[in-house]
Structure formats: C-alpha cells, structure tokens
Amino acid sequence: MALDQRPGCPVHADFDPLSDEFLADPYAVMARLPLAETPVFYAPAIDYYVVTRHADIEAVLLDPGTYSAGAAQLPLVTLEPEATEILLAGGHRPQPSMVSLDPPAHTRLRRPTSRAFTPRRVTEMEPRVRATVAELLDAIDPSAPFDLVEALTFPLPATVVFSFMGVPEQDYAQLKDWCGHRATLAWGRPPAAEQVEHATSMAAYRRYLRELVARKAGERADDFASALLAIHDEDPDALAQEEIASILFSLSFAGHETTNYLIGNMLRRLLEAPERWDAAAADPATIPAVVEETLRHDTSVPFWRRKTKRATTLGGVDVPEGATLFLWLAATGRDPAVFDEPGRFDPARPNAKRHLAFGKGIHFCIGSALGKLEAQLALEGLSARFPRLRLVPDQQITFHPNISFRGPQSLWVDPRG
Ligand code: HEM
Numbered sequence: 001m002a003l004d005q006r007p008g009c010p011v012h013a014d015f016d017p018l019s020d021e022f023l024a025d026p027y028a029v030m031a032r033l034p035l036a037e038t039p040v041f042y043a044p045a046i047d048y049y050v051v052t053r054h055a056d057i058e059a060v061l062l063d064p065g066t067y068s069a070g071a072a073q074l075p076l077v078t079l080e081p082e083a084t085e086i087l088l089a090g091g092h093r094p095q096p097s098m099v100s101l102d103p104p105a106h107t108r109l110r111r112p113t114s115r116a117f118t119p120r121r122v123t124e125m126e127p128r129v130r131a132t133v134a135e136l137l138d139a140i141d142p143s144a145p146f147d148l149v150e151a152l153t154f155p156l157p158a159t160v161v162f163s164f165m166g167v168p169e170q171d172y173a174q175l176k177d178w179c180g181h182r183a184t185l186a187w188g189r190p191p192a193a194e195q196v197e198h199a200t201s202m203a204a205y206r207r208y209l210r211e212l213v214a215r216k217a218g219e220r221a222d223d224f225a226s227a228l229l230a231i232h233d234e235d236p237d238a239l240a241q242e243e244i245a246s247i248l249f250s251l252s253f254a255g256h257e258t259t260n261y262l263i264g265n266m267l268r269r270l271l272e273a274p275e276r277w278d279a280a281a282a283d284p285a286t287i288p289a290v291v292e293e294t295l296r297h298d299t300s301v302p303f304w305r306r307k308t309k310r311a312t313t314l315g316g317v318d319v320p321e322g323a324t325l326f327l328w329l330a331a332t333g334r335d336p337a338v339f340d341e342p343g344r345f346d347p348a349r350p351n352a353k354r355h356l357a358f359g360k361g362i363h364f365c366i367g368s369a370l371g372k373l374e375a376q377l378a379l380e381g382l383s384a385r386f387p388r389l390r391l392v393p394d395q396q397i398t399f400h401p402n403i404s405f406r407g408p409q410s411l412w413v414d415p416r417g
Pocket of ligand 1: 061069098099100110161250251254255256258259262299300301304357358359360361362363364365366367368370371372
C-alpha cells in the first residue's frame with residue numbers, strides 16, 4: 001500500500017480486476033486485502049476508487065443526487081476513434097441505456113418498464129420456464145459427462161428473456177452473439193484491433209431492436225415489447241419507439257448473462273461440496289434459500305459503477321467531484337459487519353437476503369424475481385432429474401475477462417454420480 005497524489009486515500013497499486021489471478025479467484029484476492037483498514041481505496045490500474053463495505057455501498061446506491069449512474073457502462077479503455085464513430089452512428093451513446101441514466105431521463109424509461117414488467121407477466125412465465133428446463137434436460141445424454149453451461153445455464157435464461165420480450169426464436173443465436181460483444185466492449189479491456197468488430201456488432205444489435213419494435217407495432221402479441229407499445233399508444237410523446245428499443249436493449253443483456261452466471265455459480269457451489277447438492281436434491285423446499293445464499297456468497301454481478309456529481313466523503317475518504325467508483329458488490333456479501341462467518345456457504349443463514357446483488361434504490365434490478373425464479377426452477381428440475389450429479393474432477397473452471405459479470409464458462413458434471 002502506498003499513498004499518491006490523492007491525500008488521505010489508500011492506494012492498492014496491484015489491484016486489477018482483469019488480471020488472470022483476480023479472474024480466477026477474486027475471493028482469494030479479497031481475503032488478502034486489508035479491507036478493514038482500507039474500506040475505500042484507489043486502484044490506479046483502472047483509475048477507480050474501490051468501495052467495499054455494505055453500509056457505504058448501500059449509501060451510494062440510495063443517493064442518486066451525489067452519485068451518478070453515468071459510469072455504469074463506460075468502456076474501461078479509451079476506444080479507437082473509428083469504433084467510437086461506429087457506435088455513435090448506430091445510436092449507441094456513452095450512456096447507452098437505462099442503467100446508466102440519472103433522473104429525469106432514467107425515470108422516463110424506468111416507469112414504463114415497470115408498468116410493462118408486471119408481477120403477473122413474471123408469474124405467467126413459470127410454466128414456460130419449467131417447460132424450457134424440461135426440454136433442455138431431455139436433450140442430455142444421461143450416460144455420459146456433460147457441460148452444464150452449454151446444456152442448461154446458458155440457453156435457459158436466453159430463451160426465457162428473449163421469448164418474454166417477444167423476439168422470434170430464429171434470432172436467439174444472433175442476439176446471444178451480440179451480447180458477448182457487448183460484455184467485452186463495456187466491461188472488458190478489448191484490444192484496439194478488436195474494437196471495430198465489437199462496435200459494428202453493437203450498431204447491428206441496436207438496429208435489429210429498432211426494426212423489431214417497428215415490426216411489432218403492426219403485429220402485437222402477449223409479450224413485453226407489445227406491452228410497451230400499448231403504453232406508447234396511450235401517449236407517443238411519453239414513450240417513443242426508439243425508447244422502447246432502448247428498453248429492449250437493456251433487458252436482452254441484463255436478463256441473460258446475469259442469470260446464466262447466477263445459475264452456474266449456484267451449481268458450482270453446491271457440487272463442490274457434494275453434501276450440499278444432496279441436501280438440496282433431498283429437500284426442494286430449501287432451494288429458494290440456496291438461491292439467496294448464492295447471491296450473497298458468489299454473486300454473478302460482482303461490481304457495479306457510479307461517478308460522483310460533487311466532492312464527498314465516503315468510508316472516511318475524501319472523494320473529489322467526477323471520481324469514478326467501483327462498487328464491489330461481491331465484497332458486501334462478505335462484509336463481517338453484516339454476515340457472520342461470511343466465507344461460509346450456508347443456505348440456512350437467516351439474513352442472506354440482505355445481500356446487495358440486485359443493487360438498491362432507483363436502479364434496483366427490475367428482473368430480480370424472474371432471475372430468481374429461473375435459478376430455482378433450474379435447480380429443482382436438474383436435481384430431480386439427476387439426484388446423484390457430481391462434478392467431473394480436476395477440471396479447470398474459467399471466467400470471461402470482464403469486470404461485471406462472473407460465472408463459470410463451462411462446468412463439467414457426471415450424471416451417474
Ligand atoms: C439473476 C441475476 C441478476 C442480477 C445479479 C442482477 C443484478 C442487477 C444489478 C446489480 C443492477 C444495477 C442496480 C443499480 O444500478 O443500482 C441491475 C439492474 C437491472 N437489471 Fe438486473 N440482475 C439480474 C437479473 C436480471 C433479469 C433476469 C432482468 C430482466 C429480465 C434484469 C434487468 C435489469 C434491468 C432492466 C436493470 C436496470 C434497472 C434500472 O436502471 O433502473 N436483471 N440488475
């Protein structure tokens with residue numbers, strides 16, 4: 001630890017959330033950092049102030065007057081001018097969607113999204129989610145090891161969220177591909193040579209969603225896009241078709257990788273201690289608590305970002321106006337001031353729900369109920385079908401090189417025990 005030009009602010013010069021070491025095991029890095037003494041520190045590798053305590057992050061999320069959401073999707077690297085031009089020409093701005101906007105622009109998109117994303121619509125997804133889980137499990141050969149990510153955790157949320165939105169099935173694969181480019185562009189460190197390809201994909205992705213909305217305007221159905229169009233019909237000035245496309249841009253990504261990785265992290269944590277898997281399989285009533293404990297212990301969205309609108313003090317550190325903040329959501333789940341023995345995975349923990357995995361305040365995750373439902377039904381279906389499931393030993397689990405979405409890229413299991 002050293003001090004640089006930020007007086008009074010500790011610096012951890014080695015902290016790099018995109019280093020191989022960090023990607024492989026961020027919790028080991030977390031355990032070595034003196035977080036009790038330095039709950040807020042500066043990380044020169046990314047030029048962000050890192051905030052780690054549950055109470056501090058909660059305070060940031062609940063104070064949009066001081067902390068702007070504008071940094072949520074900013075690339076970590078300076079983009080090549082050609083890539084920036086392609087993005088702007090494609091209608092993709094530095095604050096490209098709801099989660100990066102502050103009021104009143106945020107409210108303009110959030111309000112119709114909440115109106116169309118009703119609890120009824122989520123409840124009605126249950127049979128569809130169950131059927132999709134069953135279909136995916138039917139396709140597995142029960143006599144040989146298989147990759148759970150490819151077979152279940154990746155296709156399930158993609159199918160669920162795209163069908164919820166009203167995307168035609170033949171386009172799912174294309175959307176999944178664009179989501180991969182989006183993750184690298186906004187949350188990774190794409191080399192200059194790759195940036196034009198990512199930017200071109202982003203422009204095509206946005207064009208596709210604009211065209212989808214225009215087509216849906218003439219072919220309504222019982223889906224989320226049509227529900228937004230009905231709100232547009234009431235008052236076209238209050239919600240433009242371009243804004244509907246932007247909301248779909250939010251959902252298509254937010255409802256996909258987050259949930260893929262949540263289910264992957266949950267299955268990994270259960271299977272790495274087989275008695276946990278056996279307990280969940282024997283008593284499905286415990287499954288909702290397993291999902292909450294996964295969100296606390298090993299969330300799929302470990303970091304989120306904010307930017308200060310004015311100078312402030314956070315965790316005892318003076319932070320200037322315009323500073324970019326790295327909110328370490330995964331560290332809040334391990335905060336000993338809130339959770340006893342935070343390193344222990346324990347679905348019986350009474351207060352797991354205090355996790356901040358879905359954020360808090362005006363940007364609180366709109367899809368939290370849907371994401372949890374998918375995770376529950378995935379575990380219910382999988383454990384009923386393969387109660388003796390075990391991890392294939394000695395496999396190397398890898399993670400996509402980005403800061404904000406974390407879960408296994410593959411998870412090999414043996415259904416025969
Ligand atoms: C299941 C795992 C999920 C996790 C861990 C997660 C996490 C988050 C987080 C951390 C935020 C930002 C909160 C903030 O800035 O304060 C967020 C926002 C959001 N999430 Fe999720 N999410 C998940 C699933 C979903 C699903 C399934 C959907 C939709 C189908 C969704 C849609 C959204 C949207 C639209 C926002 C932006 C809300 C706004 O800016 O007002 N998420 N989510």
